[in-house]
Amino acid sequence: MATEISADSNESTRPAAASGGNPRSTRSSLQPTGVPDWSERPPGRSLSASYLHRREQVLDERIGDALGWLSLGLGLAALLAPRAICRATGLAQRPTLLRAVGVRELTSGIALLTQKRRTTWLWARVLGDAMDLTLLGAAALHPDTRRRGRALGSLAVVAPIAAIDLAASLQQSSRDNQRLAVTGGHEAFVEQVLVVNKSPRDCYDFWRDLTNLPRFIPALQSVAVQDDRTSHWVLQLPGGVKLEWDCDITADDVGERIVWHSREGAPVKHAGAIRFRPAPGGRGCTVRLIMRYEPPLGRASVGVAKLLGHDLNAESRENLRRFKQLIETGEVPTTRGQPSGRRSWLGRLTAEGRKSRAGRILRETAS
């Protein structure tokens, strides 16, 4: 998908206007990053890192599972028979310490076997290994030769496992880093799809008249079309913040799709594509919206924004829904401005608070 967005200059796509000059010259810095075309993406998995992650995981998974089971076994043993273990390994009799080790092992074991992202837990094992090696090392210095022997024996068992843990953790971390590199790391994605009971051509025409966009995207104050290719967008955010930028249409297939990206200097660098395909059985049109953008405060800020009630993916879905309502019925159904009885302060916040961030969060938690 992302390839499609940014592949405007080298594929079958054509620039919307000949007057636009060399498309390359106006391109934003969003470069093709090797993310596969969305058509080969399994449905139902958002184009976040997690799906790329899965492809290369088989080996890691087996090692991770083995280490997880090992942790579980050791954890149980340490928890249930701390004294026997102390005797066998040559450690001093400290059942409480051993039980704590058991809990630690159980936690990382369960986490390794159940959590999708294992990196943290693999490193937790490495940390645990370091602790165990220290304890055993101390025991190996003990004057009692029998205990020293047992401790050295245990060290011989634990050290290779620690090496495996370390190797697995390093490998996992480097995979994570590669993955971040593949997805750009700092980019976020939006993908939404909706069936509209109109022909692809009707949907395309409505969308292609960019001045229609503010009718179903409430945050957009205006879109001014400058020429076939370039347009100027004004976004009004809560708190009186106004964002403005220019967009270039980089591919425009009549009745099929529109691809655009923001020009250099946009406050939020982004690229998007909207595609209109006939739905099967003459059931109108499948509209698919895809966007990549660079969150101004980094990718982590997307999660924070989500907690504050700003989820661009969810908002895009509502925008797409309003598009559908508008084109199918001629209006966007609303209850804003209808009468109600006295609201409590909470009710006021939530009922009239689509503008209010707090209201949105409250409503989301309430539902």
Added chain:
Amino acid sequence: MKANCWNGIGDVRIEEVPDPRILNPRDAIVRVTSTAICGSDLHLYDGFIPTMMAGDILGHEFMGEVVEVGSAVRNLKVGDRVVNPFPIACGSCFFCQSSEFSLCENSNPNAWMAERLWGHSPAGLFGYSHMLGGYAGGQAEYARIPFADIGPIKVPSHLTDEQVLFLSDIFPTGYMGAENCSIKPGDTIAVWGCGPVGLFAIASAYLLGAEQVIAIDRFPERLRKAAGYCKAVTLNYHDVDVPEALNELTGGRGPDACIDAVGMEAHGHGLFATYDRLKNAMLMATDRPTALREAILACRNGGVVSVPGVYGGFLDKLPFGALVNKALTVKTGQTHVQRYLKPLLDRIAQGQIDPSFVVSHTLPLHKAPEAYAMFKAKRDQCIKVVLKPGDSGRARTDLRENTATRRMH
């Protein structure tokens, strides 16, 4: 205007609120002449439906006189007397075009809320929680009707309000409940619940050719209506063992179709009923499917379980094994009222049925709080309450002002 507003569990109040105004080109405003309290309003009253907010105007069964129409409404004019269906439908989406109006994809502005709970959102409804649109309801002096070119049906003046009002919900709901049973000659239909929807389901089952309809309830006055006007065989579950009686009345085979016209707040006897009430009381269950369970178990092999009763959440201890092994068909859904308006109005006009038989109380709108309490407790043999906002003749002076100000903007 005066409106009946939800203010919390067991707390509805008549409040002075602003008059509704046209918000979209396909809107219309009606002066409400009659409105009714529905059994499903009691689910709101009892707090069973989430996303209600203090101040919400209740009521989804209403009719009245058109006083203003939006610029895109061509089929209605000021002065028309209309009955309004409770689901709001756009008429142009995939579902509306296949006459499944209660599944309209466009009429719920809060579709995302319903999607969280149910996966996909049905149509918006009048006065029935924010999850289902948050539209102001019709237990008020005036009401705004979105997509007024699709929903409301004009009714002839020789029919009284009480004869046509129930086209808004309960008559089509009972009718669809019976229609879903695919009744064939000789069929026996059992109906759980002799509230208004149950009574209309019984009457409709006979209209659709059922041989025998068996009605189940515990309130003598409701059973009397079922036996009297609707000519059903009645069973009071306080007095008889229902499954045994049903077998006896069907030669041991069971009813060909079972209609659950009770819904989420069922009462009953026995272990399961007690379990439901307990679990419900401990806030560990959303619904009490006592009647539904019994209907599934009683139904004959290969029969139909039709559910016009309202359920909202996750049902516990449902005998799904019985559905599978007895090859039962379950049919349910909010009523596609728009589909039934015309044919059922014709049946009323032809005298095949007079829906006013269900009315037990007619009260002025300002008595709504007392009416809810009475209906909830089934006091005073309450079956169906019609509320009259009254012919105080108060002109909507402020309406014209509103319109003028809007035009100026």
